[in-house]
Amino acid sequence: MGFIRTLRGDISPDELGFTYSHEHIVCTPPYWKEKKEEDLLLDDKEKSKKDVRDFVRAGGKSIIDATAVDYGRNVPAVKEISEELGVHIIGTAGFNKSFLWEAKIPSHLKEVIGNYETYYEWIEKQSIHQLAVFVISEVEEGLEGTPYKAGQVKFGTGYNRITPLEEKTIRAVARAHHETKAPIHSHTEAGTMALEQIEILQSENVDLRHVSFGHMDRNIDLTYYKQIARTGAFLSFDGIGKIKYAPESARIQAILSLVKLGFEDQILISGDTARKSYYKHYDYGLGLQYIITKWVPRFIEEANEAGLDGEALIKKFFIQNPAVCFAFKK
Known part of the structure; x- marks a missing residue:
């Protein structure tokens, strides 16, 4: 199955345990x-640490921090x-x-990526190969010049x-x-453009079984x-708790429908907790413990009522599927 690359080093997939597949922990997006x-x-x-502690105390073992270079990572703090x-x-x-690339590049990053004014200028002036070399370096050498290596690679596109x-x-x-064998994660704005992203990935000969699509x-x-x-890709339902977008009933029914169609091995769950108002210890939000303590029991109950094994599905979504999805391919 390969290995999982964490900020503290490589581990075997069976060490990952109960995993949130998409979060943000400490970051200041420019x-x-x-x-x-x-x-x-x-x-x-x-x-942020207090919320992560709540997650651990509730039984959580691992978190995928999906913060890319243009979103103001604080790699040492997260480590x-x-x-x-x-x-x-x-x-x-x-x-x-x-649109995030309109921001000015912080001075500490210019030492790593070059003396560009904005992310847009950097991405525009670099070739695809040069950008790929930068991404490879963050997987194989370390994020932003630190010794802490990335465990996945990511791209994103805008709404519709x-x-x-973005194609670049x-x-x-x-x-x-292809060079690093790292798993790929996709940001889809409001869940759109995944099929168009897939066409580009297929033109680059990417095996979609190594890709997760966020914000489904x-x-x-x-x-x-x-x-x-049907491409074999993972679907990440990572807006749990965000009722402004959809009620939990709609999310749960969508997930159960996919399970009934036989796609339970391709589902990931998380909260994309990227605002102070989502965090308990910043601004009294639901916090990182919410999914484990509140959503999981509800999902188990609804899955059981639908004639499915709710506890087995939770193990699948939070333990078994992440162990496959986030492993470096052989």
Whole structure:
């Protein structure tokens, strides 16, 4: 099955345990900082750590930190949380979506990627190969010049569109995947454009079984899910607790529908907890313990009522599937 690469080193897939597949722990996105969007700045290590501690105390073992270079990572702080709490955290190389690239590049990053003014300028002026080399270095050498290596590679696209620079990063990430064997994660804005992303990945000869598509519960559409799932890719339902987008009943029914169609091996669950107002210890939100303590019991009950084995499905979504999805392919 390969290995899982965490910020503290490589582990075997069976060491991963109960896993959230998409979170953000400590980050100060330059775009949102420039816009003075305080809610989107997870800038207090100790407050983030308290929420991660809640997750661990509830039975959590591992977290995929999906924060890419353009989203203001604080790699040392996240590594310290991992060490201090004994939780496995997987870091992310690659890129997010294009509008975030309007932001100015922080000075410490210019030492790593070059003296560019904005992310847009950097991505525009670099070749696909040069961007791929950067992503490869973050997997094989370390994130942002640290010795802490990424365990997945990522790209993203905007709402109902893929810009030329986003396509460029998709191809760079695909080529970095071929070189490093790292799993791929896709940001889909509001759950859109996964099929178009798949066409680009297929043109780069990527085996879709090594790709997870995020934010699927922002676009609740069973036909769309089937089209993605038939490629072998993973579908990440990572908006748990975000009732402003959809009620939990809709998410759960969508997941159960996929299970009944035989796609239970391709489902991941998480919260994408990327705002102060989502965190308990920043701003009294539901917090990182919510999925384990509140959502999981509800899902088990509804799955059992539907004639399925709820506890077995939870083990599948949070333990077995992540162990496959986030392993480096042989």
